[in-house]
Amino acid sequence: MSITTFPPVTGQAPPLPPQGSAAKAAETKLRSPSASTSGIWIGIFAITMSFAAFTSALFVRQGSGDWIHVVLPRLLYVNTAVLLVSSITLEMARRAYGNIQEREAGSLRTTLLWLGVTLAFGFAFVAGQYMVWKQLAAQGIYLATSSNSSFLYVLTGVHAVHVLGGITGLLRLLVRMTRKQVTLRMSSVANTAIYWHFMGVLWLYLLLVITVRL
Amino acid sequence: MQEPSAQPVHAHAPPKGFLRNYVFSLDHKVIGKQYYGLGLLAVFIAMVLSWIMRFHLVWPTVGVPGLEFLSKAGAPGGVITPEYYLSLMTMHGTLMIFFVLTNAPFAGFGNYFLPIQVGAADMAFPKFNMMSFWVTFVAFLVLITTFFIPDGPPISGWTAYAPLSAVGNDAGPGLGWGQSLWAVSIAIFCIGQLLGSLNFIATTLDMRAKGMTLMRMPSCTWAWFITACIGLMAFAVLLPACLLLILDKVAGTSFFIPSGLVVGDKLQRHAGGSPLLWQHMFWFFGHPEVYIAILPAMGIVTHVLITSMRKPMLSAKVIIYSMMSIGFLSWLVWGHHMFVSGMNPFSSLLFSFPTLTITIPATIVTLIWLGSLYGADIQINSASLFALGFISMFVSGGISGFFLAQPSIDIYLHATYFVVGHFHMVMGVAAIFGIFSGTYFWYPKMTGRMMNETLGKLHFWFSFIGTYCIFMPFHYLGLVGNVRRYSTFVDDYMAPYLPVHKFISIAAFITGAGQFLFLFNLIYSRLRGKEAPANPWNATSLEWSIPSPPPWDNFGGKHPVVYHDPYQYGVKGIKGDFVMQDSPELIVEE
Numbered sequence: 131m132s133i134t135t136f137p138p139v140t141g142q143a144p145p146l147p148p149q150g151s152a153a154k155a156a157e158t159k160l161r162s163p164s165a166s167t168s169g170i171w172i173g174i175f176a177i178t179m180s181f182a183a184f185t186s187a188l189f190v191r192q193g194s195g196d197w198i199h200v201v202l203p204r205l206l207y208v209n210t211a212v213l214l215v216s217s218i219t220l221e222m223a224r225r226a227y228g229n230i231q232e233r234e235a236g237s238l239r240t241t242l243l244w245l246g247v248t249l250a251f252g253f254a255f256v257a258g259q260y261m262v263w264k265q266l267a268a269q270g271i272y273l274a275t276s277s278n279s280s281f282l283y284v285l286t287g288v289h290a291v292h293v294l295g296g297i298t299g300l301l302r303l304l305v306r307m308t309r310k311q312v313t314l315r316m317s318s319v320a321n322t323a324i325y326w327h328f329m330g331v332l333w334l335y336l337l338l339v340i341t342v343r344l
Numbered sequence: 345m346q347e348p349s350a351q352p353v354h355a356h357a358p359p360k361g362f363l364r365n366y367v368f369s370l371d372h373k374v375i376g377k378q379y380y381g382l383g384l385l386a387v388f389i390a391m392v393l394s395w396i397m398r399f400h401l402v403w404p405t406v407g408v409p410g411l412e413f414l415s416k417a418g419a420p421g422g423v424i425t426p427e428y429y430l431s432l433m434t435m436h437g438t439l440m441i442f443f444v445l446t447n448a449p450f451a452g453f454g455n456y457f458l459p460i461q462v463g464a465a466d467m468a469f470p471k472f473n474m475m476s477f478w479v480t481f482v483a484f485l486v487l488i489t490t491f492f493i494p495d496g497p498p499i500s501g502w503t504a505y506a507p508l509s510a511v512g513n514d515a516g517p518g519l520g521w522g523q524s525l526w527a528v529s530i531a532i533f534c535i536g537q538l539l540g541s542l543n544f545i546a547t548t549l550d551m552r553a554k555g556m557t558l559m560r561m562p563s564c565t566w567a568w569f570i571t572a573c574i575g576l577m578a579f580a581v582l583l584p585a586c587l588l589l590i591l592d593k594v595a596g597t598s599f600f601i602p603s604g605l606v607v608g609d610k611l612q613r614h615a616g617g618s619p620l621l622w623q624h625m626f627w628f629f630g631h632p633e634v635y636i637a638i639l640p641a642m643g644i645v646t647h648v649l650i651t652s653m654r655k656p657m658l659s660a661k662v663i664i665y666s667m668m669s670i671g672f673l674s675w676l677v678w679g680h681h682m683f684v685s686g687m688n689p690f691s692s693l694l695f696s697f698p699t700l701t702i703t704i705p706a707t708i709v710t711l712i713w714l715g716s717l718y719g720a721d722i723q724i725n726s727a728s729l730f731a732l733g734f735i736s737m738f739v740s741g742g743i744s745g746f747f748l749a750q751p752s753i754d755i756y757l758h759a760t761y762f763v764v765g766h767f768h769m770v771m772g773v774a775a776i777f778g779i780f781s782g783t784y785f786w787y788p789k790m791t792g793r794m795m796n797e798t799l800g801k802l803h804f805w806f807s808f809i810g811t812y813c814i815f816m817p818f819h820y821l822g823l824v825g826n827v828r829r830y831s832t833f834v835d836d837y838m839a840p841y842l843p844v845h846k847f848i849s850i851a852a853f854i855t856g857a858g859q860f861l862f863l864f865n866l867i868y869s870r871l872r873g874k875e876a877p878a879n880p881w882n883a884t885s886l887e888w889s890i891p892s893p894p895p896w897d898n899f900g901g902k903h904p905v906v907y908h909d910p911y912q913y914g915v916k917g918i919k920g921d922f923v924m925q926d927s928p929e930l931i932v933e934e
Contacts, residue, residue: 165468165469165547165549166468166546172545176541176577176580179580183625183628186625187585187588194603194617196616273591284588
């Protein structure tokens with residue numbers, strides 16, 4: 131090999147991040163928006179993997195033959211509806227935030243309204259799941275009562291913890307949007323929405339497992 | 345060449361104050377050093393535990409001074425009980441696997457060098473990064489706490505096989521609170537690793553500098569990336585497994601405890617659980633964990649060897665593809681740890697086949713290393729010696745893998761010292777040699793000082809010869825039927841082999857003592873070492889294009905631009921024999 135000078139620059143580079151206000155940008159760098167999107171999808175992958183493990187455990191455990199079906203509280207279906215509707219309201223919030231004219235006019239009223247509604251539904255879902263556990267306990271069905279009840283509590287509990295994570299994300303959006311100067315990027319809203327919708331999809335899957343298997 | 349730019353390039357503000365600089369730092373370099381430091385602390389604790397075990401094996405009636413202060417019940421008069429032997433063994437394994445072999449080569453070096461090698465100012469999510477370390481640190485503290493509770497550490501080994509790990513104190517000391525804390529510690533550890541893996545993957549995919557295509561990433565960056573992908577899946581399965589174990593222990597559920605189980609003359613009040621379920625969930629993590637430990641070392645060794653040989657590997661790309669294959673195959677082989685669990689012989693065959701298949705990419709990588717070394721004018725220094733030592737360990741330990749992968753042979757060798765010798769060489773010591781190689785190689789970059797080469801070489805020969813003296817006889821002992829986990833062999837059928845055990849123990853003390861040379865070198869060189877230039881090894885990757893130690897934002901406010909594959913060595917017609925990745929000179933093949 132020998133060497134000559136000056137060269138083509140090849141290769142793809144991620145786009146430079148969009149700039150916030152000059153003063154803000156001088157001291158911090160906003161990370162590449164695609165990294166956040168990747169992060170959300172990687173996180174979703176890991177959560178999927180965990181629930182795949184729980185499901186496999188359920189199938190193996192069912193082989194033991196001590197499977198006593200649990201009569202599911204109807205409230206579970208109401209909660210399902212609440213979570214699914216919250217996905218729609220969050221989508222309304224995301225679209226409202228994407229409305230540039232409104233954002234430039236400094237008015238985030240529609241966005242905040244839908245976000246507030248989504249949060250209310252989110253809390254309602256978690257509270258609803260808590261009520262489901264209360265109803266089960268009232269029937270004398272606790273975590274350790276049977277193998278079915280163990281899985282029922284574990285699956286709904288771990289899902290609820292992840293929903294609480296989503297609620298934290300929504301609260302973060304709310305706080306950032308109510309600041310004087312809103313520097314929140316569209317992608318942050320979109321990524322939170324992806325996670326929240328995933329919570330809905332995951333719940334539908336779990337509901338299927340719970341109704342068919344438990 | 346770096347383009348001057350007015351663009352701000354760092355993902356967070358410069359650190360202010362002691363806490364933000366050194367403790368709760370968002371800087372990937374500090375976090376990398378914290379992981380490394382935690383690994384170092386864990387490795388010395390785990391090494392001392394192995395000393396105590398080796399001492400007890402050959403002098404079972406002699407007390408170890410001071411040990412009774414750690415546990416009065418476990419070591420009355422300093423002589424450890426068989427149960428306490430198992431406790432120490434559990435802690436040795438857990439510390440080594442999780443807090444050393446996962447922390448140092450992957451989380452430690454990976455955190456420090458992955459962002460720099462891809463030309464980024466930091467990880468994609470610096471706050472998650474900080475959290476991942478501190479979560480891991482909490483996991484470490486929780487684990488160490490088990491030494492100081494009355495119950496002592498669990499006696500179930502690092503694999504914590506159910507149902508005995510799930511039924512509490514009825515099954516033995518340490519299985520009550522000790523085992524619960526163990527499970528909590530590992531669950532917390534999983535969360536830390538998941539956060540870390542997420543960061544590694546997002547950074548590699550989205551934070552690369554202009555011109556840094558995926559195939560221009562150095563071998564170690566690839567290794568960390570593949571490891572992160574494995575880690576993301578493996579720890580996402582171990583976490584649920586630990587959660588279920590904790591519930592069995594504290595909430596009375598029966599995931600892993602079968603009906604009618606009598607332990608310690610007591611009928612356990614559980615029903616229907618499946619002990620094999622734990623083994624499946626654990627080994628679905630456990631086998632990929634082996635590659636979490638070894639892949640970063642393979643990447644580091646490739647990186648170091650190319651630099652020392654001053655010529656490209658026969659094919660650095662095939663090494664990367666092989667590492668990917670190993671990563672993929674690691675998901676199909678967990679059952680080979682369970683050949684004696686009573687599984688269907690056809691299942692054994694199904695697990696045996698991919699296990700033997702893994703030897704193909706592993707052999708390809710080894711042959712590329714050896715083929716590239718053939719006729720190479722290699723520069724011998726501590727880093728390259730440990731890299732060569734790694735290959736030696738990898739081959740010596742790997743060959744016994746051929747035997748163990750076959751159910752018919754494994755049934756005889758299962759739970760003997762043969763297995764212990766196998767995994768200590770191929771994943772334990774080999775990965776640690778990778779860590780040593782990386783340390784001698786990158787220390788100048790990390791601290792701005794050179795390490796002492798004489799001490800380094802001395803350390804290598806202590807470790808290299810010592811390792812063979814310790815672990816080769818293990819294979820022999822295994823073949824004659826020496827089972828593992830027994831705390832003493834003096835008065836049973838193994839008595840004739842006591843001299844072999846004595847030899848191993850003495851070798852272990854000397855080899856372990858040799859590690860203090862390394863510790864001394866680390867500290868001494870930091871204080872008195874020769875100042876390191878930016879590129880002491882005339883290496884080509886991006887970490888050598890910046891000052892030693894790097895500025896807080898890595899590239900000094902600039903965006904690096906990458907023009908070349910990572911290993912342009914042996915280039916003629918220029919001053920020196922190498923072209924750096926960010927050098928805009930064009931290389932023309934003659």
